[in-house]
Amino acid sequence: MDPSYDPQQIEAKWQERWAREKLFEADPDPARRKYYVLEMLPYPSGDIHMGHVRNYSIGDALARYLRMLGYNVLHPIGWDAFGLPAENAAIKSGRHPSEFTFSYIDRMRGQLQRLGFSYDWRREVASCVPEYYRWNQWFFIKMFERGLAYRKKSRVNWCAKCETVLANEQVVNGCCWRHEDTLVEERELEQWFLRITAYADALLDDMKEMVRWPERVLAMQRNWIGKSAGAEVEFPVDGLEESMRIFTTRIDTIFGCTAVFLAPDHPLMEKFVAASPAPDALRREAERIRASSLQARLDVNFRKEGAPTGFTARNPFNGESVPVWIANFVLTGYGTGAVMAVPAHDQRDFEFCSAYGLKIRTVIVPESAVGAGPNPPANGEGAASSALTKAFTEDGVLVNSGPYSGLGSAEARERMTRDAETQGFGKGTIQYRLKDWGVSRQRYWGTPIPMIYCSGCGVVPVPESDLPVVLPRNVKLTGQGRAALATVPEFVAVKCPKCGGPAERETDTMDTFVDSSWYFYRYTDPKIDTAPINREAVKYWFPVDQYIGGIEHAILHLIYMRFFTKVMRDLGLVEFSEPVARLFTQGMVIKDGAKMSKSKGNVVDPVAMCARYGADAVRLYMLFAAPPEKDLDWSDAGIEGAARFLNRVYRLVARHAGRLRGVSAWQASGDAGGSNGLSAAERRLLRKAHQTLRHVTEDMEERWHFNTDVALTMELSNEIGALEDAIEAGSIRAEVLKSALEILVLTLAIFVPHLSDELWEGLGHSGSTLRVAWPKFDAGLAAEEELEIPVQVNGKLRARIGVPASAGEDEIRLRALAEPKVREHLAGLHVVRIIIVPQKLVNIVAK
């Protein structure tokens, strides 16, 4: 072996051999256990960044470990290749987005290969080719046929920088997810929606199956879906042939309702304006409050504002007429856009009613208050209300509530909902925060929505046989005005598939999150052209056993992909409801306290790091610097340390390799434990080796604390180094040394594959470590033979005694009590109790 470590040369050599031997290719084999390791596919932005490297280093360690364990491992990668950055670059430069995209893909593929990730490159998928996106169109049409894709005019989120519509999931703090400084505007547009709300309950219920997903992701999704059970109640408007439905989760408080609040753009407002004695004033008020409510969404210290409509509505439970107000905190899009105001028991209502001098009536008291002290005034108003400083929002016991007084909140909700249903003025309902997924984008670089508008036949889907609707190439991209595709007459003009008459194509494209909602199915047979997926291949490889990616997709991609799988199940394409058995979300790579980004100028280029330290060092550092789920703070000194360690390992093996090439590694002989004939130094060496192996093996199964795995390999390497004298002196035989070195190399193989393969070869083997079975640790060899047991007196450490691991309690007790330090601290006391934890510690309790 070369005496010095040259990562560039070694890595190039092994990458070439891995490719030549097709080492990472996997095909279905019913005779073998399969494992599908999936990492989130990158957007081809030009260069991979450290976040990718971290993500893929984790996945690669797992994929390599499982292959060595004998699994048939599917480990693919692809490109989320449609999207705005390429289109924007194209607008600036006048070149076509595909030029950027494909050249970036080539470049980034080379970078991933430079890092030596073990992907099956035959399965590479790019979402921007017609062979892929035609199936987006196919899914869209299938959904349209089932009423899951529909078109409606609605107020949508519009980003002026993106010049397109955003899904609710893409709005962050009122701003665009890509432009954190750009407020999202509202626009009224005809848009295509996917009916994800039809699966709201399934998305919640099926979480029961997702026991190996991180709780925080499930919590975020639960939050996002926002299911709440309540009731709708009809309030007739006095003097008009109209009524309004309110939604409440607290029907038990309805006797405390002293007003009704309407969203400023509630449909009923037009009727009110028409019937109002002062229509113009009312319209102006509504408009003013609507404007303030839009502002308010972005303002933390937003003030509640409203105005009376001049109308009253009747509470069907007690027949009482209460004023109807417009209020700026009531949302049109949630519930019915109207709420009953119960100021005594809802903090928002309390603030509003206090500000405008509306009545406040207590109808719920804490259980503890029942019978204790005077009851609230019969009508609950006056004194009680003026004493209130905030709403009592908890459950309790009903008072001032007619026939329901005395009931507990929970029971009252049930009874009152039932009574409302029987009497026909209300019903129990469930509301979701989740909205249907708006997928229309007024942009060019995406999947054309396969729909045709015919003046005679209406909206007609493109026939399946005409798919794909190919994205035309000759488009002048300006980023201005309406959808770019609308400027291509030969694209727009089409014959109606139904009547043959002149018709027009839809010119919007799909949200790119559609592309990534099912790409991981496509990997199982990326070339199939008769269907989106190959059912047989999917049956073999699915579910994804392990998905790894960033937490930032918790409620975007990770909810869409679940939705798509359920649709695919209902289309008969797959037989399961959840695609991913286990999810792992890795932390971000940050530097100087901030996420790496070009604008902050704190980006560390992985390719430059590979050139300087080698891919193995970069990957090792990514795994060693922090546990994988936590954020990792990049440190230049840290990667130096990783590189130094690899150097030490290289020199360690190289120093002995020549002598060990022809030697076969020491094997435990038949007897249990098999340590017969080993010297003390040999036992010590093998113990450390097998302890390391045990730790890494157990850790890879569940815990994934790669940082501690790497630490153990460092300890093993240090231990071998420390035994150099014993090796020189011959008290460690070559066979035993070889065994320890092999364990070191094979353990490292899942983290630093190039170096490990080189060292493996140096030790006299041919071929990659990936073809070697993961070694089994020997529990007997790993067991300590002599233990150093701490002895405490009254919980304070006073001495340590060295005893054989096999020592019994009696022996340990005698040894502990004989210890001079212990006797010193026991002087003048009498021993009350001695606690002996075998193999662990002794605690002497004395007074």
Place this chain on the structure above:
RNA sequence: GCCGAAGUGGCGGAAUUGGCAGACGCGCUACAUUCAGGGUGUAGUGCCCGUCAGGGCGUGGAGGUUCGAGUCCUCUCUUCGGCACCA
């Protein structure tokens, strides 16, 4: 406000079921290597007192359970993430 995660040396972090707090690495200090620098090697490195021996303190804070608590319980503070006048 609701939900979730997390607080341990100068730094990243270890401590899997309650049992030696600080593994491993970085940084730092000293020494060595005929040593320009870098590299490499050896030793040391939680804090305080002490020349040593040794002693005391110590896992955000306050209580508690226990022979024994970073770990369990109660309260509390702080930080980060998600949702948010969602009725």
